Amino acid sequence: MTNSPVRLEAVRKTYGRGDSAVTALDGVTFGFPAGSFTAVMGPSGSGKSTLLHCAAGLDQPDSGTVTLAGTPLTGLGETELTVLRRDRVAFVFQSFNLMPALTVWENVTLPTILAGRAPDDAWVARVLDRVGLTDRTKHRPGELSGGQQQRVAVARALAVRPAVTFADEPTGALDTQTALEVLALLRELAEAGQTVVMVTHDPVAASHADSALFLVDGRIVSEVDRPRADAVAAELAGLTGRAR
Template sequence: MNTTIRLESVRKVYGHDNNAVVALGGVDIGFERGTFSAVMGPSGSGKSTLLHCAAGLDTPTSGSVRLEDTELSGLNETQLTLLRRDRIGFIFQSFNLLPALTVMQNILLPLQLAGKKPDQALVDEVIDRVGLTNRVHHRPAELSGGQAQRVAIARALVTRPAVIFGDEPTGALDSKTAREVLLLLQQAGAGGQTIVMVTHDPIAASYADRVVFLADGHIVTELQHPTAEAVAERMTHLSELVEQRNRAAAAAVGGV
């Protein structure tokens, strides 16, 4: 499999000296093309920081973040902005739609900003896939929460990004609508798209191919082909896993 995003020895420290907070403590992880990964962990575990560093929204204190053949640390802010616009899609809990624009205009906005001509066949296919064919002339105020999130998914897909990052994309939706949105993300992954989603919800995570668990800025464990029950159980025992990891690390240091 081809790796779309790879983080190597990524540390992120906020503040200095006695006020320093280590958000990520040396993370190594890759996200393969055509996979749907969920990132979970307790509050303050570093999951949002991981997403922001992987997406070029934040700069690691040290380490490497590579998007396909591009090393992000070598890019200036203008280059990062262009990379995010052209090669990364985002889906947020708050939808981030422009209220004055129609559904179609919101979906096409990234292409318009990039000065690119839309591939109308792809646009039509994406709009049909997310079930918005009869809503393209509506504005966000006329949509339900689920429909608004479908617009955000379509907007992320039409640019053919290398990876789509979701930050709690179902957090504001009811369970039925959340399921529909997660199925769309699952289908996008099965279709060759790389999806990385931060979530706190074991049910949402169960739609992913893999769940990565963070605690105290470190990846503690992973779960392949997850079920909601297995995810919830792993989260419940995360503190025990952290203790085991710390003991193993201390033993390794003591054995050197």
């Protein structure tokens, strides 16, 4: 697949040894196109999170190759990987990963500052307005609701204008309305040209993506374009019976 900022080629990853070995990814090949929003789904233990971690350079596959933001990860040292992730990649996790001692503004601008660049204050202000936090810029995470903290995490992803955003169950701890707002923001990231890869178990969350990719036992078994929540739920129900 051409123009795929995230591409896995024959990626295998096994945890443990001998009789206790578990194959988390079993020869996965897939490219995530630029400007796409893909939901990665499957039964528990299907390899969803391992796929995300290998694609993001957070975990190293046993074999196969991963290309992230146009850069092959094979042979890169931890410092090179850190620089690549810092400059080209953003993460939105269920746990928010905000710095408790910093304000909302400081949390959102921190990745840019760590990359040695001056924040674009006008862009940061626009991003914070887009996520509805203009009146919370001087608040610290402990003074925000869970939904507001997740919006800060999404704003941080928007602010650095990365090539790729990885989201791992980003709506899992949110109420329905806030979850819909966060999904709309992820949709905006893709429409702005970023590649968004989201691991989720929620059919409603998946319905906001361009496509849903389904894994069973570390293998891609199907892909659904323009997924509807009911179709995703039916697909998951069928796959759960196939998982080991």
